Amino acid sequence: MPIEYTIDHEKRFVHARVLGVIVLKDIEDFADAVVAQDALTYRKLFDASKGDGTYDEQDVMTLAARAAAYASLAKRGPLALIPRPGHNADLARRYVNLGKFTGQAQIFDSAEDGLKWLQAQPESER
Numbered sequence: 001m002p003i004e005y006t007i008d009h010e011k012r013f014v015h016a017r018v019l020g021v022i023v024l025k026d027i028e029d030f031a032d033a034v035v036a037q038d039a040l041t042y043r044k045l046f047d048a049s050k051g052d053g054t055y056d057e058q059d060v061m062t063l064a065a066r067a068a069a070y071a072s073l074a075k076r077g078p079l080a081l082i083p084r085p086g087h088n089a090d091l092a093r094r095y096v097n098l099g100k101f102t103g104q105a106q107i108f109d110s111a112e113d114g115l116k117w118l119q120a121q122p123e124s125e126r
Helices: 024-036 057-070 089-098 111-120
Strands: 003-008 013-018 020-022 043-047 051-053 079-082 105-107
Touching (some): 043 111, 057 089, 079 089
Parallel strands (some): 043 079, 079 105
Antiparallel strands (some): 003 013
């Protein structure tokens, strides 16, 4: 799988890294794993700075609709997104806007900045 991730239940933290080229199904599978492992409320760092995607605006709309639906399952934890430099930042912004994150998601230029922001965020309640 081109998305490598760990879900740390003790720290209530999800760290995902894109390694290679991903498609819509890869992101859906990752999101399903987060929900299945009851980690939706955890802080999440999604680092795509070294990967690439073959998804388009329609795929982003599909993912954003899924993210908005997840909001009805539980309060979502903060999400830090790190797109590949010079690529997909517009799609990441669109995902955040359409996914109804209401300030719970931010886009960063580096994983370090994203992690720093996540650590300053309060834990989400279940």
